[in-house]
Amino acid sequence: MSTDNDREELARVHYLPSHNGADTEVIEGELISDEEYALLTSQKAQALERYRGYRRDAVTVYKGVRYAATHDYTKTAGKTLMRHGSYVLGGAGVLAKRVWEAKTNSRYERLLRAAEVQGDWERLGEWEQRAEQAREHRHRRRMDWLDAPAKLVKAVVIGAASLIGFLFALGIVLAVASKDLGKILGPIEALLQLVQWIAWVVTVVWGPLVLAAPWVVVLALWNIGRRAGAAPSWLSTGGQRSGEGEPITPSIVVTALRDLGIAKLATAIKEMGDAGASMLGPIRLAGCGVEVDVTLPSGVTTEEVQRKRRKLAENLTRHEHEVFITIPQAARTVRLWIADSGALDEPIGPSPLVTDPDTTADLYTGRAPWGQDLRGDAAAIALLQRHLLITGLSNQGKTAALRALVLWLALDTSTEFRIADLKGVGDWRMFEGLATRLIQGPTDEHVIATTEMLEEGVAEMERRIAALEASGATDGVTREMARYPGSGFHPIFLVVDEAQVAFMCPAIGEDKRPYGGTKNTSRYFMAARKIHNQGRAVNVHLWQGTQDPTDQNLPKLVREGAHIRASLVVGTEEQARMALGDKAVNGGAAPHKLRQGADKGTVVVAGDGVPLPAGQASITIRTHFINGEDATEVAERAKTRRGTVITAEEGPEERDLLDDVAEVLGTEAAVKATDVAARLRELAPEHTDYRKLTAEGLAAWLASEGVVVKKVNGTLTVRARMIHAALADRDDD
Numbered sequence: 001m002s003t004d005n006d007r008e009e010l011a012r013v014h015y016l017p018s019h020n021g022a023d024t025e026v027i028e029g030e031l032i033s034d035e036e037y038a039l040l041t042s043q044k045a046q047a048l049e050r051y052r053g054y055r056r057d058a059v060t061v062y063k064g065v066r067y068a069a070t071h072d073y074t075k076t077a078g079k080t081l082m083r084h085g086s087y088v089l090g091g092a093g094v095l096a097k098r099v100w101e102a103k104t105n106s107r108y109e110r111l112l113r114a115a116e117v118q119g120d121w122e123r124l125g126e127w128e129q130r131a132e133q134a135r136e137h138r139h140r141r142r143m144d145w146l147d148a149p150a151k152l153v154k155a156v157v158i159g160a161a162s163l164i165g166f167l168f169a170l171g172i173v174l175a176v177a178s179k180d181l182g183k184i185l186g187p188i189e190a191l192l193q194l195v196q197w198i199a200w201v202v203t204v205v206w207g208p209l210v211l212a213a214p215w216v217v218v219l220a221l222w223n224i225g226r227r228a229g230a231a232p233s234w235l236s237t238g239g240q241r242s243g244e245g246e247p248i249t250p251s252i253v254v255t256a257l258r259d260l261g262i263a264k265l266a267t268a269i270k271e272m273g274d275a276g277a278s279m280l281g282p283i284r285l286a287g288c289g290v291e292v293d294v295t296l297p298s299g300v301t302t303e304e305v306q307r308k309r310r311k312l313a314e315n316l317t318r319h320e321h322e323v324f325i326t327i328p329q330a331a332r333t334v335r336l337w338i339a340d341s342g343a344l345d346e347p348i349g350p351s352p353l354v355t356d357p358d359t360t361a362d363l364y365t366g367r368a369p370w371g372q373d374l375r376g377d378a379a380a381i382a383l384l385q386r387h388l389l390i391t392g393l394s395n396q397g398k399t400a401a402l403r404a405l406v407l408w409l410a411l412d413t414s415t416e417f418r419i420a421d422l423k424g425v426g427d428w429r430m431f432e433g434l435a436t437r438l439i440q441g442p443t444d445e446h447v448i449a450t451t452e453m454l455e456e457g458v459a460e461m462e463r464r465i466a467a468l469e470a471s472g473a474t475d476g477v478t479r480e481m482a483r484y485p486g487s488g489f490h491p492i493f494l495v496v497d498e499a500q501v502a503f504m505c506p507a508i509g510e511d512k513r514p515y516g517g518t519k520n521t522s523r524y525f526m527a528a529r530k531i532h533n534q535g536r537a538v539n540v541h542l543w544q545g546t547q548d549p550t551d552q553n554l555p556k557l558v559r560e561g562a563h564i565r566a567s568l569v570v571g572t573e574e575q576a577r578m579a580l581g582d583k584a585v586n587g588g589a590a591p592h593k594l595r596q597g598a599d600k601g602t603v604v605v606a607g608d609g610v611p612l613p614a615g616q617a618s619i620t621i622r623t624h625f626i627n628g629e630d631a632t633e634v635a636e637r638a639k640t641r642r643g644t645v646i647t648a649e650e651g652p653e654e655r656d657l658l659d660d661v662a663e664v665l666g667t668e669a670a671v672k673a674t675d676v677a678a679r680l681r682e683l684a685p686e687h688t689d690y691r692k693l694t695a696e697g698l699a700a701w702l703a704s705e706g707v708v709v710k711k712v713n714g715t716l717t718v719r720a721r722m723i724h725a726a727l728a729d730r731d732d733d
């Protein structure tokens with residue numbers, strides 16, 4: 001039944017070809033025959049098949065076109081083509097602008113706007129003056145042009161007349177010389193021939209010249225556009241856009257600043273237009289990177305830029321750790337240091353302590369070579385009379401960095417160190433025989449010994465303060481006084497590595513006072529504070545290393561008592577503030593931005609003792625790594641240089657200074673201190689404390705024994721009466 005209906009439908013709605021294949025006709029209201037139906041259905045099937053074929057073809061073509069159009073090669077080729085095209089257009093724009101600027105005052109107006117945006121009134125005044133001068137010069141030039149045609153005609157007439165006159169004169173000379181009147185016009189004829197020949201050449205080359213001229217112009221515009229980077233950035237191909245390691249140019253810096261996402265900065269830079277680069281100081285080579293100062297437009301704060309370090313680095317096609325932002329003294333200025341791509345991942349060379357066996361050290365006049373600053377310059381640190389604190393996450397090179405400084409100290413034979421390593425895994429073992437005290441271990445007993453070491457330091461400090469007072473010295477502890485151990489003022493360094501262990505110690509002493517903690521009864525804390533307060537002036541130093549400088553691990557007072565504060569990578573900005581202080585972090589110190597692991601041994605140093613670039617609050621130093629083996633070798637060298645190996649049981653030969661001085665004075669009432677020192681050396685040549693004793697050193701030493709050595713006629717003189725009185729006092733005691 002349905003078949004009949006279908007046929008009916010087909011008959012009604014379709015045009016059928018007549019059997020002879022001629023005209024078509026509509027048959028309506030009639031059933032069609034089987035034959036016609038078969039014909040119709042086969043035609044329909046064919047049409048459908050054809051349609052499907054077309055669709056397949058269309059899809060294939062579409063896919064092919066889409067594949068070709070979206071293929072990387074096509075994209076690259078298309079972009080390359082468009083880029084080069086836009087160089088030509090851009091070049092034309094640049095040229096037009098140059099011409100416009102040369103002919104008008106627009107350049108000055110742009111610079112004036114830039115100075116105004118930056119709020120630089122001095123520069124604004126200067127540019128105004130220059131703009132006025134330029135306007136005047138231009139006016140003068142225009143006036144000159146009014147006279148130019150008359151001058152030109154005059155010049156041409158005079159020039160032509162002179163030339164003809166000259167050629168005529170030349171012809172006369174030739175005619176006279178050759179006695180041939182016909183030669184008078186010879187030179188003029190030659191000139192005419194030359195003109196003819198040039199005209200002929202011009203007609204020959206004119207056609208090709210005219211043909212080539214537009215291309216030469218296009219090429220020149222393309223070159224100008226290319227140099228000016230006139231193509232939009234989306235037309236740059238992948239390889240170009242990555243820009244990794246691109247050299248830093250003023251336009252790159254200005255664009256990076258513009259795109260920082262600081263609205264005011266972006267608007268100001270846009271307003272400045274091409275004069276944006278006037279915000280920048282010169283881009284200077286600085287070690288393995290470049291450095292540039294940026295004067296920010298008014299209304300943009302240095303902190304805002306500092307907070308955008310990562311974005312700035314990305315805009316400069318660098319990694320975050322490769323860009324450092326510090327705040328120099330000049331107002332509204334940030335200093336950017338931008339590393340050459342990947343340069344910071346290159347290791348720095350070994351320490352001079354390792355490579356140069358002849359390295360010497362003088363605490364008073366020298367600096368410890370610690371590493372390199374980011375500019376690649378050697379970073380050396382002055383350590384005299386400076387307490388030190390170094391912090392950083394575990395395993396980032398804290399012990400190694402601290403030990404490198406102590407190794408340098410060891411090469412100055414006048415120094416003494418007492419070391420507590422509260423981790424105790426052998427990092428400081430090489431100081432056995434070199435340190436007068438070496439505590440190694442993490443237990444409460446080790447903390448107790450460390451606390452006692454600090455308390456002995458306090459006692460020594462107090463003795464020295466009293467002795468210095470008694471000596472009447474006016475310049476504190478001088479180098480001469482400090483130089484030799486026997487003077488009683490030689491530099492002492494109390495080194496506590498992993499100091500947090502001491503603060504966390506729960507042990508309570510017999511006096512009921514806790515060793516650890518941060519109360520005002522805590523023994524370690526109190527001893528550390530006393531040394532921080534008064535030790536510096538009498539050469540008693542405290543150096544501490546700690547993992548995490550929180551209030552529990554290292555109280556604020558102890559953190560702030562250190563003159564030199566160094567931090568390896570720490571976890572957060574808050575920790576960075578604890579490690580280095582607010583001032584340093586506000587000024588751009590960012591140990592929290594260092595990379596854990598990758599930046600092992602890199603310290604950000606604030607405070608005293610480091611040569612900071614003007615106006616900077618901190619410096620980043622990549623320290624030389626001295627491994628255990630090399631450290632042992634340097635320590636052995638120091639022991640050899642000192643001539644004696646100190647052991648805990650056996651100190652240097654004991655001598656009694658008062659007895660010895662009494663002996664060398666003999667019956668004399670007063671002897672110059674230099675002579676007494678010389679006699680002491682003669683008396684006990686093997687005694688290290690006498691070996692290099694000076695008059696000042698002797699005076700200080702005697703002061704610590706209660707004998708005042710005064711100057712007689714400007715020379716320090718030891719009086720026998722005072723020595724005998726001190727001996728008598730001692731006997732009475």
Ligand SMILES: Nc1ncnc2c1ncn2[C@@H]1O[C@H](COP(=O)(O)OP(=O)(O)OP(=O)(O)O)[C@@H](O)[C@H]1O
Binds near residue numbers: 400401625
């Ligand atoms: N200046 C450096 N350069 C490169 N690598 C270093 C440097 N200093 C240390 N390291 C590496 O870091 C490792 C850990 O060093 P170190 O023991 O000094 O760390 P630490 O911070 O004291 O660790 P912890 O706090 O856990 O004791 C060293 O074994 C060494 O491989």
